[in-house]
Amino acid sequence: MEATNSLVSFSKIYKYSKPESSHFQDLLAVEAPLQIRLEFEKNKEWHKKDLLVTMRSPGNDFDLALGFLFAEGIIESDRDILLMRYCQQVKPEEKGNVLIVKFVEGFEIDLKKLGRNFYTNSSCGVCGKTAIEAVKCKNHVLPINPEWQLSPETILRLPEGLLSSQTAFKYTGGLHAAALYDQYGDLLLLREDIGRHNALDKLIGACLKGNIDLSNEKIVLLSGRVSYEMAQKAINAGIPVLLAFGPPTQLSVDLAKEKQMTLIGFLKEESFNVYSGEKRIKIVGKKIV
Template sequence: MRRVQGAAATEASDVLAAEEPLEIRVGFGPAGQREHRTLSITMRTPGHDFELAAGFLFTEGIIRSRQEVQGLIYCPDVAKEEERENVVRAELAPSALPDLPRLERHFYTSSSCGVCGKTSIEAVHAAACPVLPPAGPLVAASVIHQLPERQRQAQELFEQTGGLHAAALFSPAGELLLLREDVGRHNALDKVIGAALLQELLPLHNTVLLVSGRASFELVQKAAVAGIPVLAAVGAPSSLAVSAATNFGMTLCGFVRQNRYNVYSHPWRIVQADDV
């Protein structure tokens, strides 16, 4: 590449964030009558692909528990060499009855697409988003201020490329529990939720989620499905994200940076340190 600074130009190398397509397939049905179907193709950063697939299936309502997933594999029967390790198949338990027609997502979604990949906003509202319990956790206001720096310190790939989103799960005291990076913000969150699902940690009722960038409706919806009561974003929330968080009983914070933030819904969970 050519690096330009002022009037000077020099030849240099650079580290770029990887972006490749991932096809997510499912196998389902009783023994001897198994069916296989492609659900989605998303542009993602390779790594934690099984978590991404599991999180996608859970947040889209295809599965409802870890027990419904028998296994996750890279499909060996791909047509082209470049598809190897870019096609993941989730084998569901014979007892799992996925409501596949309800998944109204276009066949291809971009890494940043999110809700625009839905054929209608009604399809998202129809997803099973439980109202969060009207209880804790209570989070000290000072902890919210600390989350962006703690997230950045753990972002190894971002430090190398500067081109990745992150989703980080914290305890109410600010302890980092899980962090995943991806070129797509919704993929990063699906990886976090998928990791929690595979470790049988759901629902995540005693956690705080921080996402880089803005807080979109789809991120609120995914967090609600996983039972996350507090969602903080470095950027701005959308109006639909605020409305959804209010309806789900979720505390939503935006503009969490430079020692400030706004609380848009259910502010009672954010308290002074003496009240925690």
């Protein structure tokens, strides 16, 4: 059973504000380490390997692990996993923070991918990969359906909808979000986390678990910027349209163009920038350069 969601906590603080000051209770975003431990069969023997330590907001940890393993190409679907559970043989302070992922018998795991020595934190994403080759995106080019185009009006109404749906963000201001929408701009799924990468992993994992096809006329909106890794995760999951409130990096734009993913940044209530994949955007009477 997955641990209870605990994105926020109360803290007593002292606030200074002219002309007077006071004490009161404030809500803070929760951050705690999560270790992912793998169990797999090789040569008719079961092996264990610590894969990942990530700083995350507790809650939806199973989605996070599933999405991360899929986005990194370690698994192809949730059917590769026999079970997930929290390790009980830990120190009291580690309870609910060590997650065991056991693969199905006969699952062939790529040990080279496990040799990357993953470590993530809430701001930088995955660090310590042993070679540049390890971060290259090997997925195929995303197909473009000429009969499906998004209207600018649909895109422009997404920011207000996301902010109104981010319950924990309203009270703390300290959480990122990854949101899934259908072709009409209706919210289907939302995940929040202290880390941008974790929020997207949680969303991808939830979609895998719920048998939601991300490649079928779906839109994903991110609350932060788009790094190469964020674009890579989206492409690996088959997401055709990726939007963000913040800017993309040059490398993420190059990757999006190569894989034909529609990448939009600086999304506001009245404007947005299209960096790649403009064929999926319906612009009447104007050409996107």
